[in-house]
Structures are given as structure tokens and as C-alpha cells.
Amino acid sequence: MLKREWIYGWLLILPALSLIFLFTHFPAAMTLINSVFSTPRGGKDAHFVGLANYERLIHDPVFWKVLVNNLWYALGTIPVSIALALLMALLVNRPFKGRALARMAFFTPTILPLIAVANIWLFFYTPGFGLIDQILGFFGFGQTNLLGTPSSALPAIMVVAIWKEAGFFMIFYLAALQSIPLQLAEAARIEGAGRWTIFRRITFPLLMPTTLFVSINAVINAFRLVDHIFILTGGGPGNASSLLLYYIYETSFRFWDTAYGATLTVVLLSLLCLLAVGQFFLFDRKVHYK
Amino acid sequence: MSGAQQTGRAIRLEGVTRRWGETTALEQISVEAIAGKFTALLGPSGCGKSTLLRIVAGLEEASEGRVLIGDEDVTARSADKRDLSMVFQSYALFPHLSVAENIVFGLKTRRVGRDERHARLAQVAELLGLTPYLDRKPSQLSGGQQQRVALGRAVISQRPVCLMDEPLSNLDAKLRHAMRTELRALQRKLGFTMLYVTHDQVEAITMADQVVLMNAGRIEQVASPHDLYERPATVFAARFIGTPPMNILPASALGEIGARIEAAAGRRLRFGIRPEALYPDPQGALEMRLTGGEYLGADALVQGTLGGAEALMRVPGQALAPTGSVLRLGLGAHDLHLFDADTGKRFELPQLASLTTRLDTPAGRPGVTTPLSNWKDL
Numbered sequence: 133m134l135k136r137e138w139i140y141g142w143l144l145i146l147p148a149l150s151l152i153f154l155f156t157h158f159p160a161a162m163t164l165i166n167s168v169f170s171t172p173r174g175g176k177d178a179h180f181v182g183l184a185n186y187e188r189l190i191h192d193p194v195f196w197k198v199l200v201n202n203l204w205y206a207l208g209t210i211p212v213s214i215a216l217a218l219l220m221a222l223l224v225n226r227p228f229k230g231r232a233l234a235r236m237a238f239f240t241p242t243i244l245p246l247i248a249v250a251n252i253w254l255f256f257y258t259p260g261f262g263l264i265d266q267i268l269g270f271f272g273f274g275q276t277n278l279l280g281t282p283s284s285a286l287p288a289i290m291v292v293a294i295w296k297e298a299g300f301f302m303i304f305y306l307a308a309l310q311s312i313p314l315q316l317a318e319a320a321r322i323e324g325a326g327r328w329t330i331f332r333r334i335t336f337p338l339l340m341p342t343t344l345f346v347s348i349n350a351v352i353n354a355f356r357l358v359d360h361i362f363i364l365t366g367g368g369p370g371n372a373s374s375l376l377l378y379y380i381y382e383t384s385f386r387f388w389d390t391a392y393g394a395t396l397t398v399v400l401l402s403l404l405c406l407l408a409v410g411q412f413f414l415f416d417r418k419v420h421y422k
Numbered sequence: 423m424s425g426a427q428q429t430g431r432a433i434r435l436e437g438v439t440r441r442w443g444e445t446t447a448l449e450q451i452s453v454e455a456i457a458g459k460f461t462a463l464l465g466p467s468g469c470g471k472s473t474l475l476r477i478v479a480g481l482e483e484a485s486e487g488r489v490l491i492g493d494e495d496v497t498a499r500s501a502d503k504r505d506l507s508m509v510f511q512s513y514a515l516f517p518h519l520s521v522a523e524n525i526v527f528g529l530k531t532r533r534v535g536r537d538e539r540h541a542r543l544a545q546v547a548e549l550l551g552l553t554p555y556l557d558r559k560p561s562q563l564s565g566g567q568q569q570r571v572a573l574g575r576a577v578i579s580q581r582p583v584c585l586m587d588e589p590l591s592n593l594d595a596k597l598r599h600a601m602r603t604e605l606r607a608l609q610r611k612l613g614f615t616m617l618y619v620t621h622d623q624v625e626a627i628t629m630a631d632q633v634v635l636m637n638a639g640r641i642e643q644v645a646s647p648h649d650l651y652e653r654p655a656t657v658f659a660a661r662f663i664g665t666p667p668m669n670i671l672p673a674s675a676l677g678e679i680g681a682r683i684e685a686a687a688g689r690r691l692r693f694g695i696r697p698e699a700l701y702p703d704p705q706g707a708l709e710m711r712l713t714g715g716e717y718l719g720a721d722a723l724v725q726g727t728l729g730g731a732e733a734l735m736r737v738p739g740q741a742l743a744p745t746g747s748v749l750r751l752g753l754g755a756h757d758l759h760l761f762d763a764d765t766g767k768r769f770e771l772p773q774l775a776s777l778t779t780r781l782d783t784p785a786g787r788p789g790v791t792t793p794l795s796n797w798k799d800l
Contacts, residue, residue, distance in 0.1 A: 319514035323528030
């Protein structure tokens with residue numbers, strides 16, 4: 133009897149299981165295996181090379197360059213977009229005329245595909261004709277090339293990401309803000325708390341679960357979303373704006389060095405796992421769940 | 423927090439009006455909550471009592487009129503500058519803070535020193551029996567304990583005025599009964615001015631020194647619980663206070679006597695008789711045809727008609743007479759309330775006693791002075 137139910141249960145989850153194995157676990161395992169083999173070329177089949185690919189990675193200056201780029205990119209975009217999202221959510225949470233319009237305006241960048249967003253920003257950034265240069269020109273400044281200059285290419289890309297992400301995170305904050313009973317703020321006001329104190333001691337702590345959720349998503353996105361690099365810089369100039377995932381794409385599908393691409397992918401996956409776990413432990417003590 | 427070292431301040435409202443677009447929620451409210459006393463704002467839901475409380479708190483703005491606390495005009499002052507405390511219906515406890523942090527929240531925002539905070543917290547926790555729960559989160563407490571935390575947060579700051587918005591309505595009947603006594607004792611002990619919103623007449627009557635009865639954005643009557651019951655100023659007040667409500671009858675129900683009183687008053691009247699003021703009396707002047715009854719244990723409610731008008735009578739439980747029979751009833755002269763039939767306002771007729779000699783039995787029964795029994799709550 134028990135055994136029959138057991139078989140029945142497994143049969144029920146079999147379709148889901150096979151899909152998840154086929155499309156998630158199997159590719160992940162294959163990636164791990166590929167990373168310890170050589171890339172098959174011409175008549176030469178792939179052969180076991182042990183940790184040679186990892187050794188190459190350690191001595192690869194481009195890898196370190198894109199990794200550092202990615203860290204700066206994450207450090208620059210995550211706090212700013214979260215802070216901006218919170219600010220926008222607080223702004224459009226209070227009643228005022230045209231609130232629906234303001235909410236829509238803040239959220240619009242999220243609806244747009246990243247490729248489309250990049251094209252809009254390409255127009256802003258274009259040397260000479262772009263919006264930025266036209267405005268600067270109006271005030272008598274010369275021509276700029278933000279995307280073509282190594283020092284400004286990565287920051288220019290970061291701005292696009294922040295613009296795109298903040299509106300998305302705002303929605304989560306807005307939903308969380310609306311689930312906080314109004315009377316909590318009223319009670320705090322009666323107890324002599326000003327606006328800043330209410331935010332610092334009541335609103336912000338109650339938003340912590342949302343902040344945790346949003347920040348994990350932001351970290352993942354910082355390593356995952358590279359579409360705009362294709363349009364804006366192609367990782368250039370001289371890898372100045374290349375990120376880890378973009379480098380993986382280039383290695384695997386432009387240079388067809390699949391084994392090394394797999395190696396880089398393993399590094400990326402481990403990095404993401406580590407960050408997510410770390411965040412959970414870091415935040416867990418400070419988060420109040422209802 | 424020992425003794426009544428703090429003195430309450432009076433709250434005075436002058437012509438407070440609140441409008442939302444076309445609708446008027448409050449119309450020209452002028453009333454005073456006496457310093458150090460317990461004032462209840464009583465009325466049916468939607469009568470504007472909570473809005474009035476929020477205007478006093480500074481959480482809502484009055485469209486017109488002034489709010490004075492202890493002779494200071496606070497109308498333009500924000501909620502955090504009015505030096506009052508408030509207990510919300512939902513308690514509004516901060517879910518992420520412990521009981522101790524919830525209670526001392528106001529002391530922290532007002533930068534009271536650490537040592538004093540601890541000392542006062544210990545006192546308040548002791549007073550409200552919260553000492554074992556100080557480290558818990560509100561979600562780990564029962565409804566009654568949460569209520570106490572909300573009270574603690576309100577009283578620790580020792581403000582001269584405390585506002586409460588239906589604080590007992592989320593508790594079960596038994597706990598509500600206990601908390602009524604406790605709240606009243608707390609207010610007496612600490613001596614602050616209490617403004618207490620409730621829709622429950624039993625709460626208002628049992629706890630308050632003064633009851634402000636409201637209806638549809640206006641004040642119906644301001645009186646002590648005793649006067650409110652004994653001398654209701656309007657038909658609304660008469661029907662709202664007391665369970666079951668007062669019988670309001672046309673002159674025809676009292677027959678010849680009714681006609682005589684109306685003639686003496688020179689206007690059309692409505693007659694108010696409390697169900698507990700009527701009693702069976704073979705020599706009585708009133709005749710009631712019984713149509714039904716409701717046994718309530720300690721006593722019984724008898725339904726019947728007095729001269730064609732529906733009326734209720736409360737009698738001792740054993741004395742339930744069969745339906746269809748006719749009972750003669752007696753009534754004390756001062757148990758008859760007169761109201762102007764057009765305005766609904768109380769009408770005083772000095773010669774009433776002499777006109778109702780036949781109503782009164784020779785033995786004479788003293789007027790009903792028993793306050794409301796709390797059968798609804800027990």
C-alpha cells in the first residue's frame with residue numbers, strides 16, 4: 133500500500149523532475165565536466181586536462197580585469213538603484229495629483245527590453261549629436277565620448293543599469309510600503325517621532341525583508357544582465373566595460389573556446405551561490421518577518 | 423508613576439467642524455473634557471466620534487474651529503507637539519520591536535536618559551503585569567497582553583492627556599469586562615485627562631465621569647452617566663442608552679392620562695418609559711396585551727401593546743405571563759419622560775406629578791435608579 137503511493141508520488145513529479153534535470157542540472161554538470169577537458173578542435177577530440185583550464189584562468193589578465201569590472205559594477209549599481217527605488221517608492225506612496233502618472237513614469241524603464249533601453253541611451257551618449265552633448269554644447273562645453281573613453285565607459289554603462297533597475301525594485305518597495313498599517317506611523321507621530329525618525333525606526337526596519345529580496349535580485353542581475361553592453365560598447369574600449377558574463381559569451385561563442393568558457397561559467401556560478409548564501413546570513417539577524 | 427503627581431489638562435473644542443467635499447462629518451462641535459476626568463465619546467458607528475478624537479490628536483485637521491488643550495490653542499500644532507498619548511483600536515504596536523522597546527519608544531524619541539527610561543519601564547511593566555514579557559515581540563503575545571503593551575506605551579510618558587479609540591473592541595467579552603475596571607482604576611491613579619471613544623454604552627456608562635453622546639456629526643447630550651440615563655435630553659439619547667431601549671409611545675398609548683398631559687403641555691408629545699420602570703400592578707392605570715416574551719435568566723422581557731403601540735417590559739424571570747393575557751401595569755410619575763413630538767427634545771412639565779396621580783399606585787414605588795445591568799456582557 134505504502135509502496136504504491138510512493139510510486140504514484142514519484143510518477144506525479146516525474147514530468148517536472150525530468151525538465152529540471154534536462155535543462156538545469158544536466159547542463160550544470162556538463163559545464164563542470166567540460167571545464168576539466170580541453171576544447172575539441174578540428175580532428176582533435178576533447179581530452180582530460182585536469183585543472184589546466186583553471187590554471188590558465190588564474191594567469192589570464194582579462195579574466196581579472198572583467199572580474200574587477202564586475203565588482204565595481206555591482207558595488208556601483210546595487211546600492212544606488214536600491215536607494216533610488218526606495219526613494220521613488222516613498223515619493224509615490226503619498227497621495228498627490230498625478231500620482232498614477234508618476235508611478236507609471238518610474239516603472240516604464242522596467243517594461244522596456246534592455247536592448248531597447250540601450251538604444252535609447254545610445255542616443256543620449258552619441259558623441260556630438262547625443263542629448264548629453266547637445267545640452268553640454270548649449271552651455272559651451274566641447275564634445276564628449278563617454279562610451280569611447282576607458283575611464284568613463286563602465287560608469288556610463290552603470291548609469292543605464294541603474295535607470296533600468298530602480299523602477300523595477302520600486303514596485304517591490306511600493307507594495308511593501310502599502311502593507312505597513314498607517315496607524316504605525318500615526319502612533320509614532322503621537323509618540324513624538326518626526327518624519328526621519330519614523331522612517332529610520334519604523335518604516336525602514338519593516339522594509340528589511342523587501343530589501344533582502346531586492347538586494348539578492350540586484351546582485352544576480354549585476355552578474356546576469358549584459359545585454360546593454362552588446363549595444364553600447366561591446367565590452368570596449370580595451371575590455372574597460374566588459375563584465376564576466378560578457379567575457380564568457382565572447383570566449384565561448386566568438387572564439388569558440390568552449391572549455392575555457394565552461395571554466396569561467398563555473399567560477400561565475402560559484403560566485404553567485406556564495407553571494408546569495410552570504411546575504412542570507414548577513415541579513416537574517418536584521419530582518420523581521422511577520 | 424506613584425500617585426497622581428501629574429495633573430491632567432482640560433481639552434476644549436470650540437466649533438469644530440469637519441467636511442469632506444459635500445459631506446459634513448462633524449458640525450460645530452463645542453465641548454469640554456474636564457481636566458483629570460474620564461470623558462467618553464459615545465455614539466453609533468459613523469457618528470464622527472473617531473474623527474473628533476483624531477482631530478484632538480492632530481492626526482486629522484478640522485475644517486473650522488479650535489482645539490485647546492489646557493488653555494493652549496493647539497489647532498495648528500502637529501501631532502508630535504501636542505503632548506498627549508493615544509491608544510489605537512488596532513493597538514498599532516511596532517511588530518519588529520520587543521515589548522520593552524515598544525513601551526519606551528516615546529521616551530527615546532524625546533531623548534529621556536537611559537537610566538530614567540529603565541526605571542520608568544520597570545514601573546510601568548510592574549503596573550501592567552508585563553514584566554515577564556518584556557523581551558517578546560508583539561506577535562508572541564495574546565490580545566489582552568498586546569492591549570496592555572499599548573497602554574504601557576501610552577502611560578509611560580506621563581502625558582497630561584490620553585486618547586483612546588475603542589481600545590477594548592478587539593477583546594473577548596470576559597477580558598473586556600476586566601479591562602474596563604482596570605482602565606478606570608489606571609486613569610484615577612495616574613490622574614490624566616481621558617478622552618475615550620466607544621460605541622458601547624456599557625463602557626461609557628460604567629467608566630466615564632462625563633459622557634458626550636454623539637449622533638450624525640452632532641452632540642446629542644453631554645451629561646454624567648447617571649443624568650444621561652435618568653434625564654435623556656432627546657429621543658435619540660433615550661433610545662441609545664439602556665438595554666433594551668426605552669419605549670417611546672404616542673399619547674394614545676396612555677389613554678386619558680396621555681391626552682391630559684398633552685393638553686397641559688399645549689403641544690404634541692411622545693412618552694418615554696423604560697422597560698424596567700413598568701411593573702405589574704392590579705390597580706395600575708395602564709393595560710398591556712401580551713404578545714410575547716423572552717426569558718433571560720435573571721429577568722424576562724415581556725412584549726406587548728399599550729393602547730395599540732408596541733412596548734417592552736422587564737420583569738423578574740419567574741413572572742412571565744402567558745401570551746394573549748391582559749396585564750394591568752403601574753408606573754412611577756418620575757419614570758415618565760416627555761419629548762416634544764416635533765423636535766424630539768426633552769420637555770419638562772412641572773405639574774406632571776399631579777397629572778399622573780392615577781398612574782402611581784398608592785403605595786408608590788421609587789423611581790428606577792438601578793444603573794444599566796451589564797447582561798449583554800456577561
